Amino acid sequence: MQPQSYGDFSSILHQKMGDQRAPLNVTIETSYRCPLTCAHCDNNLPMADRQARSSELSYQEHCRILDEITEAGCFWLLYTGGEIFARRDFLDIYTYAKQKGLLITLFTNGTMISPRIADYLTKWRPFSIEITIYGHTRETYEGLTGIPGSYDRCRRGIRLLMERNLPLKLKTVGVSINKHEIWDMKRWVEEDLGLNFKFDSMINPRIDCSQSPLATRLTPEEIVALDLEDPGRKSAWTEHTQASVDRMHLWADGDEVYQCGGAIRSCSIDPYGKLRLCVLSHQDSYDLREGSFREGWEDFLFQVRHKKRTRLTKCVACGLREMCGMCPANGELENEDPEQPVDFLCHVAHLRAHAVGLEVPPHGDCEYCEAGEHYPELMRSLAALEEGSAAEELASMRNERSSFLPVLSEEPAAAAGACGSGCGSCS
Amino acid sequence: MNMDTKYLNQAHDVVTRRIAGETVLVPVTSGAADLNFIYTANEVATMIWESFDGQKSVGQIVEIVCSEYEVPSEEAAKDVIDFVAALEAAGLVRSDPDRGR
Numbered sequence: 001m002q003p004q005s006y007g008d009f010s011s012i013l014h015q016k017m018g019d020q021r022a023p024l025n026v027t028i029e030t031s032y033r034c035p036l037t038c039a040h041c042d043n044n045l046p047m048a049d050r051q052a053r054s055s056e057l058s059y060q061e062h063c064r065i066l067d068e069i070t071e072a073g074c075f076w077l078l079y080t081g082g083e084i085f086a087r088r089d090f091l092d093i094y095t096y097a098k099q100k101g102l103l104i105t106l107f108t109n110g111t112m113i114s115p116r117i118a119d120y121l122t123k124w125r126p127f128s129i130e131i132t133i134y135g136h137t138r139e140t141y142e143g144l145t146g147i148p149g150s151y152d153r154c155r156r157g158i159r160l161l162m163e164r165n166l167p168l169k170l171k172t173v174g175v176s177i178n179k180h181e182i183w184d185m186k187r188w189v190e191e192d193l194g195l196n197f198k199f200d201s202m203i204n205p206r207i208d209c210s211q212s213p214l215a216t217r218l219t220p221e222e223i224v225a226l227d228l229e230d231p232g233r234k235s236a237w238t239e240h241t242q243a244s245v246d247r248m249h250l251w252a253d254g255d256e257v258y259q260c261g262g263a264i265r266s267c268s269i270d271p272y273g274k275l276r277l278c279v280l281s282h283q284d285s286y287d288l289r290e291g292s293f294r295e296g297w298e299d300f301l302f303q304v305r306h307k308k309r310t311r312l313t314k315c316v317a318c319g320l321r322e323m324c325g326m327c328p329a330n331g332e333l334e335n336e337d338p339e340q341p342v343d344f345l346c347h348v349a350h351l352r353a354h355a356v357g358l359e360v361p362p363h364g365d366c367e368y369c370e371a372g373e374h375y376p377e378l379m380r381s382l383a384a385l386e387e388g389s390a391a392e393e394l395a396s397m398r399n400e401r402s403s404f405l406p407v408l409s410e411e412p413a414a415a416a417g418a419c420g421s422g423c424g425s426c427s
Numbered sequence: 428m429n430m431d432t433k434y435l436n437q438a439h440d441v442v443t444r445r446i447a448g449e450t451v452l453v454p455v456t457s458g459a460a461d462l463n464f465i466y467t468a469n470e471v472a473t474m475i476w477e478s479f480d481g482q483k484s485v486g487q488i489v490e491i492v493c494s495e496y497e498v499p500s501e502e503a504a505k506d507v508i509d510f511v512a513a514l515e516a517a518g519l520v521r522s523d524p525d526r527g528r
Contacts (some may be wrong), residue, residue: 001519003464009451015445016447024446101442101453103465125457 006103006127013075014265022073023297025087025266027080027279028065030090031056032271034083036109037146038134040175040216042206042280043335044082048288056271061289062093068293070100077102080279082271085112103127109134111150118160130169131158135177136184144177144216162193174201174226175216183225201226202325202345205333207282220348221381224355228385238356241323255308257328257338259321263305263377269299277304280329315341318363322347335367344368347374347403354382428508430486434523435479435511443476450476452519465515466517472494475510479521485511 004012007349011026029320033052034044041351045052057065069077077097084090084106097104106121119221121129135141138151145151161168170189174182182199189197203217227233262277269275274285275296284304286296309316315326326345328338335342353360360369367374437443440456450473452466468476474495478488478508485507514520 003466005464009465009467012430013447013449016449020447022447070444073446075444075451098455101440101444101451101455103453123457 020421023069023267026069026074027077027078027268029080029270031085031086032082035111036083036150038144040203042204042213047086051214057273059089059092063096065288070295072294075103076107080107084108096123098124102140111153113157113160115160118164121166121213128167130171133170133172133185136188137183140178140181169196172199174199176216179218204330220351223348224351225385228355234356237323237352239412241353241358257307258305260327263301267301278329281312283332285288285384309339313341314364314366318351319361320353323352350378351381355385431484433485434481434516435520436481436523437479438519479520
């Protein structure tokens with residue numbers, strides 16, 4: 001018998017699995033309700049949303065699903081929201097999952113973590129806890145969350161977990177409101193707290209098709225300027241992109257819409273028991289209240305995963321795919337078509353590739369490649385980045401007072417922001 | 428160790444999983460084994476692990492190993508004792524307080 005680190009075990013297990021489909025990684029969204037009202041969030045609903053609350057899976061339903069996913073081979077489980085602690089019985093559900101021998105990661109905003117919860121997690125220690133912080137200063141943090149007092153509650157949650165030496169990581173999402181504080185957050189987390197920090201600047205529409213979060217998106221120039229400001233991030237993108245280009249022939253040979261690990265190694269379950277390929281892809285879902293996980297995984301998701309593409313787009317043979325956020329779910333959310341390239345993501349990927357010095361291989365009729373209609377604009381952005389003006393702009397923004405965006409109303413977001421086209425994501 | 432008077436139980440806070448043909452022992456609460464590790468067991472180790480039910484002595488488990496795998500008893504005894512020591516060090520088994528006195 002050998003003790004193994006989780007990382008080693010994961011590598012060996014994935015290697016052993018080969019081409020075999022198994023839901024090793026399952027994400028369960030416990031509730032879309034959340035005490036915060038972040039403008040960039042893709043699924044949050046008010047805490048008092050009675051319809052949402054009454055539609056959520058019961059404790060018994062959660063236990064049945066946990067029995068079934070464990071039986072099917074799940075080993076890593078991610079609980080996310082909304083806010084996981086929006087459910088008063090979350091710790092009961094969590095404990096049942098722990099007793100199944102699942103390695104559990106918790107995504108939370110940290111604002112509802114009390115000494116009681118922290119003590120409980122000390123006994124029933126999770127694999128990992130990740131808290132998203134929304135700003136370095138109270139003004140910025142609460143400008144994004146829309147909730148006075150949330151900054152102090154989040155900081156208290158972080159402190160409670162750190163005092164108990166729980167496996168905590170912090171992260172942020174770079175948006176227009178907090179972009180001037182990203183490096184302050186990084187310094188605070190890494191140097192003052194001694195924890196791991198990561199950030200991402202990719203914002204997608206709400207799962208109900210509302211495009212409202214896109215108002216908080218950074219511009220492509222701002223996103224790439226952030227990459228260039230961090231030497232580690234820049235070199236990681238360079239290596240990642242080269243590897244991506246080297247593997248591009250593999251994607252071009254495939255004829256399926258989905259090229260990710262969704263429904264091969266992973267899947268997600270929403271608060272109402274809908275089984276999906278991932279948390280973002282909402283067009284196809286299987287109701288776990290009507291059937292078993294095994295049926296959903298083996299039959300329904302198998303069919304979804306092997307959908308054939310209907311046409312050749314510029315993404316099919318694009319060597320930048322792995323450095324681009326484009327995936328069928330993003331196409332679905334932004335264009336109501338999983339195969340339709342998302343212009344914003346294409347813009348960012350091409351700018352990033354040029355900025356790290358990579359020649360973009362030809363990949364069909366692309367607006368951001370040479371001779372494309374957006375190419376001159378891309379080159380102007382690149383020149384500005386290279387001159388450092390974008391970085392200077394970011395630096396100057398650090399001293400500006402942030403302009404706060406309006407937060408979500410107390411009305412259910414689906415009613416306020418659904419696309420109205422009758423697409424699967426809205427129904 | 429007196430193999431005939433030593434009875435072991437699997438620690439109550441360790442869950443046994445079968446994943447991709449592997450037996451994996453997962454500690455679930457603090458105070459059990461080191462939560463920073465998981466433990467994988469091969470076929471023989473799995474058979475021994477499943478024998479820790481508080482009803483069989485370590486000596487009886489050695490006899491089972493000899494019988495199942497046709498190995499000399501001295502060799503089986505050494506392997507089982509080494510395995511038990513590793514499990515005890517990792518906090519994965521508990522001596523049965525009501526047996527072996």
